[in-house]
Amino acid sequence: MTDAPRRTALDATHRALGATMTDFAGWDMPLRYSSERDEHVAVRTRAGLFDLSHMGEITVTGPQAADLLDYALVGNIGGVKTGRARYTMICEAEGGILDDLIVYRLADQEYMVVANASNAQVVLDALTARAGGFDAAIRDDRDAYALLAVQGPESPGILKALTDADLDGLKYYAGLPGTVAGVEALIARTGYTGEDGFELFVRPADAVALWEALTEAGKDTGLVPCGLSCRDTLRLEAGMPLYGHELTTATTPFDAGLGRVVKFEKTTNDGDFVGRAALAAAAERAEANPPRKLVGLIAGGRRVPRAGYPVVTADGTVIGEVTSGAPSPTLGKPIAIAYVEAAYATPGTEGVCVDIRGSHEPYEVIALPFYKRQK
Amino acid sequence: MSNPQQLRYSKEHEWLSGAEEGVSTVGITEHAANALGDVVYVQLPEVGATVAAGETCGELESTKSVSDLYSPVDGEIAEINEDVVNDPSLVNSAPFEGGWLFKVKISGEPGELLSADEYAAFITG
Numbered sequence: 001m002t003d004a005p006r007r008t009a010l011d012a013t014h015r016a017l018g019a020t021m022t023d024f025a026g027w028d029m030p031l032r033y034s035s036e037r038d039e040h041v042a043v044r045t046r047a048g049l050f051d052l053s054h055m056g057e058i059t060v061t062g063p064q065a066a067d068l069l070d071y072a073l074v075g076n077i078g079g080v081k082t083g084r085a086r087y088t089m090i091c092e093a094e095g096g097i098l099d100d101l102i103v104y105r106l107a108d109q110e111y112m113v114v115a116n117a118s119n120a121q122v123v124l125d126a127l128t129a130r131a132g133g134f135d136a137a138i139r140d141d142r143d144a145y146a147l148l149a150v151q152g153p154e155s156p157g158i159l160k161a162l163t164d165a166d167l168d169g170l171k172y173y174a175g176l177p178g179t180v181a182g183v184e185a186l187i188a189r190t191g192y193t194g195e196d197g198f199e200l201f202v203r204p205a206d207a208v209a210l211w212e213a214l215t216e217a218g219k220d221t222g223l224v225p226c227g228l229s230c231r232d233t234l235r236l237e238a239g240m241p242l243y244g245h246e247l248t249t250a251t252t253p254f255d256a257g258l259g260r261v262v263k264f265e266k267t268t269n270d271g272d273f274v275g276r277a278a279l280a281a282a283a284e285r286a287e288a289n290p291p292r293k294l295v296g297l298i299a300g301g302r303r304v305p306r307a308g309y310p311v312v313t314a315d316g317t318v319i320g321e322v323t324s325g326a327p328s329p330t331l332g333k334p335i336a337i338a339y340v341e342a343a344y345a346t347p348g349t350e351g352v353c354v355d356i357r358g359s360h361e362p363y364e365v366i367a368l369p370f371y372k373r374q375k
Numbered sequence: 376m377s378n379p380q381q382l383r384y385s386k387e388h389e390w391l392s393g394a395e396e397g398v399s400t401v402g403i404t405e406h407a408a409n410a411l412g413d414v415v416y417v418q419l420p421e422v423g424a425t426v427a428a429g430e431t432c433g434e435l436e437s438t439k440s441v442s443d444l445y446s447p448v449d450g451e452i453a454e455i456n457e458d459v460v461n462d463p464s465l466v467n468s469a470p471f472e473g474g475w476l477f478k479v480k481i482s483g484e485p486g487e488l489l490s491a492d493e494y495a496a497f498i499t500g
Binding site: 020031032036302303304306326334 | 409412413415416434436438439441467
């Protein structure tokens with residue numbers, strides 16, 4: 001069976017804009033429209049418009065929707081108030097990370113789980129498998145939504161021109177239903193860029209009209225369409241993990257330095273959840289024997305570290321591995337996220353290098369993130 | 376995108392100028408530069424180094440990837456473009472002009488090089 005890549009509702013728009021397209025998790029997505037560096041800078045200084053329709057939405061409804069999610073995910077989902085969102089993870093029984101997720105509580109008995117495109121089916125299958133015995137329904141809504149994101153300091157102003165929704169009252173990690181440019185949308189103040197911004201979940205049939213309205217509303221402030229390439233450098237600078245790079249099934253949240261997302265004190269299901277025993281053991285292991293830590297590395301030179309390159313001492317002893325790397329437009333230097341042994345993880349540690357195709361290039365160790373916006 | 380008529384092209388997306396006093400200029404095509412995305416680092420062969428047609432002689436690094444740089448001909452490196460070492464974005468902004476990579480004193484007949492029209496057909500084919 002050959003599967004042609006899926007196209008989003010905005011496919012013709014991307015092509016008309018001259019986007020360079022790429023296959024991403026089975027979707028044909030815009031990689032960049034012009035220069036990824038220019039797109040990156042636009043999001044940091046003005047605003048950028050993204051098509052993220054490849055993300056996977058799953059709706060969970062019913063009297064025990066919260067109980068089901070508390071059991072299936074590592075976070076305390078029952079404690080999320082209506083209109084708010086939470087970053088969480090879904091783990092295997094053995095503790096490995098299946099995906100990182102954002103869960104929106106849309107109503108008392110209605111949640112939307114947003115999974116990474118590459119894991120949407122895995123998450124759907126796991127939730128379905130874990131739903132037995134709960135009075136809750138799981139709906140595959142991957143085809144029900146297009147997702148547009150407006151990110152950057154000018155994004156509130158751009159959106160305000162198109163909606164009566166109370167954006168000032170909409171906090172970070174919150175979402176509310178509203179109308180944008182005459183289109184029904186779930187307006188969420190979330191993103192993956194390190195900037196203020198909004199994600200707009202709409203019907204696919206409304207995606208082109210909304211894209212065009214946002215483009216028009218943003219033209220005076222320098223909003224530009226942005227592809228997945230700059231999305232990656234933006235999230236890297238913001239120190240945000242990416243599934244398949246920092247997070248994998250071989251990694252527990254504690255090994256990834258994200259143990260805080262695991263809530264052992266849940267009030268539902270007698271505190272039980274999938275992966276509990278394994279994660280408790282992983283937490284103890286991490287306490288007793290600090291695992292490799294995720295750190296930031298800043299290059300002295302120009303050569304770019306890539307995922308999978310070894311982190312080494314000057315004499316070549318391997319002390320870690322790069323998980324993501326790219327030239328940072330904001331810092332003007334190559335940067336990387338890497339797992340390194342705890343003994344080398346302290347910011348300022350001397351003698352940390354990356355083996356770049358045989359050459360040991362010196363790197364500065366810093367605490368993540370590389371970039372934090374000024375509020 | 377247009378490929379200058381006076382140049383010859385390799386299937387590895389280098390261009391080669393006509394030889395003046397036996398020295399030709401080499402760069403990568405606009406098509407290749409666009410495919411790479413923003414070029415952020417170039418590693419060029421050293422002046423005096425011997426290069427062989429179709430063999431790796433450097434690296435081009437973009438935001439997303441690392442690509443080998445090949446020489447389209449046998450020869451000896453006569454000059455490298457220091458401007459492009461200092462400002463790799465020239466490869467994107469002026470691939471056929473200020474973004475040239477090196478000059479090579481050709482020591483043998485070039486292999487299979489394409490005309491501008493043949494190269495255009497090759498990249499769209």
